[in-house]
Amino acid sequence: GQQLNQSPQSMFIQEGEDVSMNCTSSSIFNTWLWYKQDPGEGPVLLIALYKAGELTSNGRLTAQFGITRKDSFLNISASIPSDVGIYFCAGQETDGGSQGNLIFGKGTKLSVKP
Amino acid sequence: NAGVMQNPRHLVRRRGQEARLRCSPMKGHSHVYWYRQLPEEGLKFMVYLQKENIIDESGMPKERFSAEFPKEGPSILRIQQVVRGDSAAYFCASSPGTGLYGYTFGSGTRLTVV
Numbered sequence: 098g099q100q101l102n103q104s105p106q107s108m109f110i111q112e113g114e115d116v117s118m119n120c121t122s123s124s125i126f127n128t129w130l131w132y133k134q135d136p137g138e139g140p141v142l143l144i145a146l147y148k149a150g151e152l153t154s155n156g157r158l159t160a161q162f163g164i165t166r167k168d169s170f171l172n173i174s175a176s177i178p179s180d181v182g183i184y185f186c187a188g189q190e191t192d193g194g195s196q197g198n199l200i201f202g203k204g205t206k207l208s209v210k211p
Numbered sequence: 212n213a214g215v216m217q218n219p220r221h222l223v224r225r226r227g228q229e230a231r232l233r234c235s236p237m238k239g240h241s242h243v244y245w246y247r248q249l250p251e252e253g254l255k256f257m258v259y260l261q262k263e264n265i266i267d268e269s270g271m272p273k274e275r276f277s278a279e280f281p282k283e284g285p286s287i288l289r290i291q292q293v294v295r296g297d298s299a300a301y302f303c304a305s306s307p308g309t310g311l312y313g314y315t316f317g318s319g320t321r322l323t324v325v
Contacts, residue, residue, distance in 0.1 A: 101253075128311060139215075139302050139316035140254070185253055189311065197244055197309060198267060201253030 103202030120186035129169040215317035236305030
């Protein structure tokens, strides 16, 4: 089935650093979503993007819906320890399939630099 | 206002037994979605249900897996004759209508098959 290519797979951060991750798809998406998942929990929505070119912020998080509708990025500015976790991009294809089923990337694991 | 409730949180089954996973959607939500997450992977869509109807089961394995969302009570994901490969985290999401508005995940059920 359709998959999203998410990179990087993992990264180490020091407090205060900016972080960037992205997702690409071979097909066009009409919605991009960014989630954070903590250990033992379900994904929690961070940012939702509905229009090509849209740039949306949520506190220190900024995400963009690529113009081609095949990619999206998420930036975290001035990272703090509680940013540690796994970040997933998810999207919904334009042909719909059925409304509501999301396609997820494999995640970017954020860890604190030792 | 309780979120999406899944139980049990952890479930251990021997090979060949049946696993029943329950999901109570948020109040006012009539749409339920089930996803499976293998270790180090993103979530994979399994099935989308509305009350008493299966809307899309394109992600559901053809054998041993079934889902229902009765008029009263929680949605149930049933896995018969479990095998080791069924070990995973199973997440349920609910929404008030079609589309992604209000789409919320539960904390998941971790199934371990021994």
